[in-house]
Amino acid sequence: MSMPPSSVDSAFSATPLRDASRWHPAEYAFWVLPVLAYFVFGENLSLLSQIAIAALFCLSLDLILGYAGIVSLGHAAFFGVGAYAAGLLAKHGWGDPLLGLAAAAAIAAAAGFVTSFLVLRGSDLTRLMVTLGVAVMLYEGANKATAFTGGVDGLQGVEVKPILGMFSFDLYGKTAYWYSLAVLFVMFWLARRLVHSPFGLSLRGIRQNVGRMPAIGAPVNGRLVAVYTIGAAYAGVAGGLLTQTTQFVSLDVLSFSRSAELLLILVLGGTGRLYGALIGTMVFMTAHHFLSGINPQYWQFWLGAALVLVVLFARDGIMGLLQKLGTRWTKPA
Amino acid sequence: MSAVLETRNLSKRFGGFFASNDVSLSVEQGARHALIGPNGAGKTTLINLLTGFLEPSSGDVFLKGDNVTRLAQHQRVKRGLVRTFQINRLFAEMTVLESVTLSVCERLGLGWKLWRPVGAHTAAIDEAAELLATLRLLDVAHRQTRSLAYGRQRMIEIALALAARPQVLLLDEPAAGVPTDESRELFETIAQLPREMTILLIEHDMDLVFRFADRISVLVGGALLTEGVPDVIAKDPRVREVYLGEPLDD
Numbered sequence: 001m002s003m004p005p006s007s008v009d010s011a012f013s014a015t016p017l018r019d020a021s022r023w024h025p026a027e028y029a030f031w032v033l034p035v036l037a038y039f040v041f042g043e044n045l046s047l048l049s050q051i052a053i054a055a056l057f058c059l060s061l062d063l064i065l066g067y068a069g070i071v072s073l074g075h076a077a078f079f080g081v082g083a084y085a086a087g088l089l090a091k092h093g094w095g096d097p098l099l100g101l102a103a104a105a106a107i108a109a110a111a112g113f114v115t116s117f118l119v120l121r122g123s124d125l126t127r128l129m130v131t132l133g134v135a136v137m138l139y140e141g142a143n144k145a146t147a148f149t150g151g152v153d154g155l156q157g158v159e160v161k162p163i164l165g166m167f168s169f170d171l172y173g174k175t176a177y178w179y180s181l182a183v184l185f186v187m188f189w190l191a192r193r194l195v196h197s198p199f200g201l202s203l204r205g206i207r208q209n210v211g212r213m214p215a216i217g218a219p220v221n222g223r224l225v226a227v228y229t230i231g232a233a234y235a236g237v238a239g240g241l242l243t244q245t246t247q248f249v250s251l252d253v254l255s256f257s258r259s260a261e262l263l264l265i266l267v268l269g270g271t272g273r274l275y276g277a278l279i280g281t282m283v284f285m286t287a288h289h290f291l292s293g294i295n296p297q298y299w300q301f302w303l304g305a306a307l308v309l310v311v312l313f314a315r316d317g318i319m320g321l322l323q324k325l326g327t328r329w330t331k332p333a
Numbered sequence: 334m335s336a337v338l339e340t341r342n343l344s345k346r347f348g349g350f351f352a353s354n355d356v357s358l359s360v361e362q363g364a365r366h367a368l369i370g371p372n373g374a375g376k377t378t379l380i381n382l383l384t385g386f387l388e389p390s391s392g393d394v395f396l397k398g399d400n401v402t403r404l405a406q407h408q409r410v411k412r413g414l415v416r417t418f419q420i421n422r423l424f425a426e427m428t429v430l431e432s433v434t435l436s437v438c439e440r441l442g443l444g445w446k447l448w449r450p451v452g453a454h455t456a457a458i459d460e461a462a463e464l465l466a467t468l469r470l471l472d473v474a475h476r477q478t479r480s481l482a483y484g485r486q487r488m489i490e491i492a493l494a495l496a497a498r499p500q501v502l503l504l505d506e507p508a509a510g511v512p513t514d515e516s517r518e519l520f521e522t523i524a525q526l527p528r529e530m531t532i533l534l535i536e537h538d539m540d541l542v543f544r545f546a547d548r549i550s551v552l553v554g555g556a557l558l559t560e561g562v563p564d565v566i567a568k569d570p571r572v573r574e575v576y577l578g579e580p581l582d583d
Contacts, residue, residue, distance in 0.1 A: 007463055007466045007467060008459075008462045008463055008465075008466045008471065009466065009471060012462060012466075012471055012474070014430065014455075014458050014459070014462055014474075016428070016430075016475050017428070017430050017431060017434065017451065017452055017458055017475075018452040018453075018455070018458065019452060020450070020451065020452050021450035021451070021452050021453075193447070193448060193450070194447050196450040196451060196452070197446055197447045197448060197449060197450060197451065198435075198438040198443040198444055198445075198446045198451055198454060198457075199444060199445060199446055199447045200447075200451075201431070201434070201435050201438065201451050202435065202438070202439065202444045204424070204426075204427065205424055205427075205432075205435050208424045208425055208426055208427065209422050209423060209424055209425070211422050212418075212422040212423070212424070212493065213407075214385075214386075214405065214406035214407040214410070215384070215386075215406060215410060215415070215416055215418070215422070215493075215494070216410065216415075216435070216436040216439050216440075216493055216494075216496070216497050217407045217410035217411050217415075217436075217439045217440055217497055218407055218439045218444055219405070219407050219444075220407075223444070226445075
């Protein structure tokens with residue numbers, strides 16, 4: 001404990017800010033859920049793995065959109081780059097999963113770094129179009145390069161070795177689930193550190209008032225390049241995970257619908273909260289699973305309705321609603 | 334005395350319109366320098382040119398003898414040239430303490446630190462709290478910025494700039510829109526800033542200007558009309574003409 005500075009009233013406490021990064025009890029409870037899910041929904045492990053991977057992907061968008069305010073309609077570009085990187089590596093004999101993820105992260109980060117300079121300038125609309133354009137180009141590139149990617153038939157022959165040489169991927173998807181979950185948790189934990197750091201605070205500053213940041217000495221472009229690169233790396237890891245757990249890369253890893261759906265999930269869950277990305281994904285994927293079971297053709301109707309309701313009446317998404325309820329419970333009237 | 338901030342033949346053209354026209358201004362070290370002129374005289378444009386918010390069409394800006402014309406805004410801030418805005422530019426969803434801590438962190442070069450949480454950078458938080466104490470904002474430190482009254486927000490506008498430890502502070506109508514009694518308090522605070530800090534002030538309230546400033550420059554139509562000590566400016570017939578009917582010296 002340091003002494004309070006001289007001119008500051010001794011009754012003043014900076015504790016709320018000092019402890020802002022502490023783990024809330026609800027967070028511990030949250031992370032018990034995926035463990036419970038393993039035992040309760042054990043017959044649906046592949047769906048659970050998909051949720052974990054999609055959650056990681058959504059987290060990557062939250063870093064750039066929720067924290068730094070960069071809107072993107074082409075984030076699947078980096079997901080796809082990571083998916084192909086891990087797939088091609090494994091196909092050509094480098095099937096170690098962790099090495100594959102590292103490569104997916106590095107190559108997606110490189111792609112993110114290069115394209116970040118395109119999103120620095122311009123309005124939200126410009127950014128939407130530029131990110132969309134980059135993703136469409138990559139999609140068609142992968143579509144055309146059949147010798148390399150397999151084109152519309154997808155990349156076959158992806159052989160993934162056991163994790164750390166010990167845990168091989170099984171038919172039931174047990175290893176795949178624990179692996180995806182572990183990667184998600186580690187990446188989440190790192191993202192959580194990042195958003196609570198001074199760097200993360202500066203990103204929130206950029207989102208809330210980009211015009212003020214240079215006037216307090218912050219290099220806005222540098223920060224945006226950095227977070228865009230990090231977000232791309234996160235998306236790349238998610239893509240790599242999908243490849244490794246399914247041993248296949250389909251061309252739709254780069255598709256527009258993947259990017260658009262991602263944006264929708266994040267808005268549904270609530271931006272700029274990390275948990276909004278996770279909860280949004282859980283709700284969306286579960287709803288998708290059940291609603292498409294009930295009504296396979298028209299299930300997106302309810303999705304559209306939910307989206308309209310959220311943006312009109314609950315701007316902060318599901319997570320915003322939960323937080324409101326939370327404060328109401330802890331501070332009665 | 335030496336000039337800490339200087340412009341030479343600074344011009345800014347928007348199409349055929351000169352928002353700044355050949356302005357050569359010199360602000361002395363430690364000065365309380367006021368920039369006055371009617372609406373549309375180019376006062377804010379000049380501040381924008383000084384801080385790098387706008388790029389000049391021609392001319393140069395010197396800070397402590399160095400030509401900073403090509404430097405980006407944040408680089409000028411690092412060299413001690415800091416501004417406030419006529420219309421608040423605040424971090425609405427942050428608490429007051431958070432936003433001032435953000436500014437302190439940027440000054441300390443912590444903005445690239447990705448690992449330790451803000452809460453662990455206690456020196457930065459303590460410094461922010463100390464600044465809030467001096468500005469009598471400590472009681473609202475944990476309140477969200479957007480929830481505060483306008484006068485308080487105006488003070489945070491200044492706090493964010495002070496956290497950057499300016500050597501030259503440019504205040505663009507700091508009391509704009511603030512009720513009279515609160516604006517007096519605001520100016521008391523500004524008057525108490527350390528003398529080694531140079532201040533360039535844009536202000537419409539002539540009472541305040543004449544009490545505060547030891548030097549006044551008058552801008553009209555983007556160009557410098559005249560410059561001098563308050564007594565001389567108050568008696569200048571051209572200035573009186575510009576401020577038609579506005580008594581300057583009572």
